[in-house]
Every structure is written in structure tokens, then in C-alpha cells.
Amino acid sequence: MSMARDRVKILIVIVVLAAVALVVPHATSFIILLATRALAFSILVMSLDLLLGFTGLASLGQAAYLGVGAYLTAILAARYQVGLGYDFWLVVALGMFGAAALAALFGLLATRATGVYFLMITLALGQCVWGLAYRWNSLTGGDNGINLQHRPKFGIDLANPVTFFYVVFGFFAVSLLVLYTIMRSPFGRSLVGIREREPRMKILGYNTWLHKYLAFIIAGAFGGLSGVLWAHTAGIVSPENVVLTTSVDALLMAVLGGAGTLVGGVIGAGVVLFIREYLSTLVHWWQYVLGGVYVLVILYLPGGLMSIPERIRQWRTAPTKSVAGENLAATPH
């Protein structure tokens, strides 16, 4: 039953993604840019979902890994002309590796904490990276950031918006596939076990710390990939990319789409970027819409937008009072 339903879900995702890949290139250049941004950023959101939705760790510093990937790309391209040809793939690998290395370092501190403390320690670590990006002028260009003049060119020219869209789409699809595979593996299943009840997993003999640590590093690596793509998408890398609000954005997008669903991330990213970049050109009160959407979803739709079909089905099949999801989590001390 659930296998069949899973198959249907996978099929729907594939069909929708294929539709996006086919339709978007025929839209206006603005829509293409918007879709490219949403896809690049949603890799970060998915990496966060690995921690939030599957492991139960809400990180407020995920932008740090996007920052590592983006700054690495920008510094290599602007100063050393590296990563503008076939060596783009080298930069992709370096960005992922660099972000994973930072995550390996930060993870040593962060994975000791849980719940609200994890939230705050990741906030502090994220602010460390922001502080360096903001003030270390000689390396990062300070508040002005670093401009990227050219996109890579190797056989194909990424300066072409449609080509670039397909490249980012490809990276997104592969990331989704890899993350999905990880989640379906025994490793991913144990992560969910940790989210549900960590002490029990410990008693069963799982090294829960190592699981969380590895999840943290994997999330970091994909954050780095998102950063490499974001740098070329935006054409500029500045402290704005690593500031607290960017981390908060990623977290909200993950929850908005639906934590623990992976593809929810791209929906969340799409909705938020649409409101922020498209609606903001039409009306000046767009931020009320954004804030309102957040507040309403959190209050009335804890499962995010992805849970709407489920909600409708519940509402149609069982009008009886469902057991309210009372949270029995103990107060952390």
C-alpha cells in the first residue's frame, strides 16, 4: 500500500520536474532566472531538510556552507581565473569538499547539542562565517562582496540563461536523487529513528552521534554545491549570502514546503522567491504576504504545503476528530 503510494508520489515528482524542465525555457527570461535561482537555492534547502526533516536537528546556520561554496567559487574565478572552463567541475568538487570540511569541523561542536541548543550553536557558527565574510576585506571584499564577470564555458556556454538553467536543473535532479537514495538507505532509516527516539536507537546499539555527524557533513557538502551554483547564478557573492536571515530563509522554505519531504524544499524555495522577486515588483506590501504565509503555515499547516493532499484526503475520508498532534517532547534541560 505504502509502496504503491510511494511509487505514485515518485511518478508525480518526476512528471512535475519534467514539465518544469520543458516549460520554463520557453518562458520569459525573468522566469528562467527565477527558476534557476529557486533550483540552486533549493539544493541548500534540501541539505537542511536532511538535518531538519530526517534527523530532527533544526540548523540556523546552513547558509555558512552555501557561503563556503560561493566564496570559493568567486575567489577562484575572480582572482585566479580558475573554474571558468572544464575546471568548473574541479570547483564543484572543491566547493563540496570545502563545505564538507567546514561541516566536519563545526559538526564536532554542534552535534553535541540537541533541540534549541543545536539551533543556537549553529546560529553562532553561522555568525562566525558571516563575521569573516563581512570583515575580512582582503579575502572576501568585505561588504561589497566579489563580482563574477563570466560564467564558465566548456563546450557549452553557461552565459546562455537556458543552458545554465539546464545545468542547474541537472545538479538539482542529481542532488535530489542522491539525497533520496541516502534517505532510503539503512543509514537514512537510522536517522529517522534518531529523530523519533534517540535513546532507543542508542540502546539498540547504534552510534547515534556518528550518524548525526555524518548527516551534518553530507548536508554541508550539498550546501557547498548550492553555493557554487548560487555564485554563478547571482553573479555576485556578498556577506548577504551568509547572513542570519539567509539561514532563516532556508529553514522557513524547508518548513513551508514540508520538512522531511526533500522536494518540499524546492516548492518552499519557489514560493518564497516568487513572492520576494516577482510579487515585490508588483506591490510594495509583498512582505506582509511572505510573513503572513509563514505565520499561517506554521499555525495551521505544520506539515507544510506538501501535506495539503494528505490533509484533503483525511478531511474527505474521516470527518471524525483526529487525535491532535500533541507534542509530548520533554523540556530540554
Next chain:
Amino acid sequence: MTLPCRERGRARSRAKISRDTLSIQSLLTWAKLQAKASRGKGTEAVDTRFWLIQAFNGISYGALLFLVGSGLSLIFGVMRIVNLSHGSYFLLGGYVALSVIWTTGSWLLAIPVAAVTVALIGLVMERVFLRPLGFDPLRQVLLTVGFAFLFQQAALDIWTGNPFDINPPAALTQTIVVGGLHLPLYRIFMIGVALFIGLTLWLVMEKTRLGATIRATVDDAEMARGVGIDTSYISMLIFALGAFLAALGGVIGGAFLGVYPGLDFEMLPIAFAVVIIGGMGSLGGAAIGALIVGLADNFGKALLPEVSYFTLYAPMALILAVKPTGLFGRE
């Protein structure tokens, strides 16, 4: 991401920083000139002077941070809520004060009006939106962010995106000379306010029945409920008090930080650094945390400008990893 209001905030903060560095640079050049002038006498007097002024600036900044941090700390201690709209309270306090000053011209009146208004906003937010969520940290955190965005837009609509300064009465803008050092009276006033608030809070917390029930709720909310303490009422009270203190900080800090879009999310992580270093739910911890962050921020910017924020947040992360309850947190 292109964000009109953030852009403006950034432009403003850029101006702010250049002003900061300017004052530091002028201080340094002044110190060097003095050193040249008094080469015969040695540079020690100048060095101590530089250190004293920096320490004084750090302490007075710490006084402001105490106002913001103590509220955040109490809210976390009592409710276990990570309140990400605390920076917004700070900013709203400054804005409401500006409106009061524009209409009545009274700076003295602006302080209580702004603080009480924002306290009411906090009270409504807690009662209507946070309370129904029950204990669910993640949703609470996200909800406070949602509100931070709403407040940001509301502030932009009501008070435009222009940066403002709150001008205190002329009597407070003078400088006084203590031991050969020129000290701005306003910064001394800030220290005074923080001391007054800190003492009042301490007396209430330690000497009154209400204070005892608050402390009991911080230590163990479940037990407190068990012995008949209305923890829901305490939560409401503390949330409003936290908003009150943040807004007070916003008014008082408005004179030297300014009031501008983006200040909310600039203040928020600094307030968290105060709370985390000091320990959540502890008043004394908030005071010491504020002092440490105030001094670290000032000396960091003066001595190691390139890594100044790093030197602020890295200790915060380390402390959290080693002792999550903070240096002086209640276990």
C-alpha cells in the same frame, strides 16, 4: 537576493561602520600624535588612555546589551522559546519613541510610551499566537521569525526606510572630564539606566513572591505548575517584560546606533551572544555576558578589525558546545 529594504539597511550600516572605523582611526591617530608629542615622557600614559576609553566604550555598550539580553534570557529561561523577533522589539522601540518625540517633542515621555507599547505587542503575540502552539520549539521559533518579517514591513510602511537618530536632551549630550578623560555624559547615563534596571530586576526576582514564582518556573516549570504556580500567567508577564526591556534598549540605543531598517537582524545575533555566554535564564549571567560582549566587540573592532565578529561568535559557539547552559546558567 535583491531586497529593497535590506539594501537600504545595508547602505545605512555601511555608513555606520565607516563612522565607527572613522572614530577609531581618529582615536588611533590622536593617540599616535600624542605619543609623538610626549616622546620624552614615554607612551605609557597614552596607551593607558586608549585602553581606558575603549574599556569605557565597551562597558557602556555592554549596558545597552544588558537591556536587550536580559529580556531574551528571561524569556528563554521561563518559556524555552528562542525569540527571533527580539531584535524587532528593539527596533520598534526606537521607532515608536521617534513618533512620540515628533508629536510631543518630549524625549522623557518617549521612553515609557515606547517600552509599554512594545510590551503590549509582545503580550498579544504571546497570548494569541505562541501560547496555542504549546511546547514545540521549532514552530515557535519559526513563528517568531514570521513576525519579525511582518514587523519589518510594518516599520517600513509606517516610518519609511530612512535612517533616523534619536536626539536626547541637550543636558545629556555634554561630555564630562574624569581624570583627564573626556567621557560623553550619555554613555554614563546608559550605564546608569542598565544599573537601575538590573538592580530593580534583581530585587524583584530575589525579594518578592512574584520573583520566587518566576525563579521556580525557570528551574522546573512542571513542578511549579504542580505546586499551584500559574506558569501561563508568568510566561505572559515575562514575555511582555522582555519586549519592554528590548524596546527600552531601542530607545536608549537609538541615540548612538540610530534607528534604521535592518537594525533588528543586526541586534538579534548580538543579543544571543550575550545570552549564550552568560547563560540562559540567569540575570547575573546576562549582565556578565553583556559586559564580555560589549568589551570584546569594542576591543575586537579596535585591535583586530578583520576578525572582529569572529572573535565574538567563536567563543559563543565554543561555550555552547562545552557548557550549553552558558557560563553562569542555572543547571
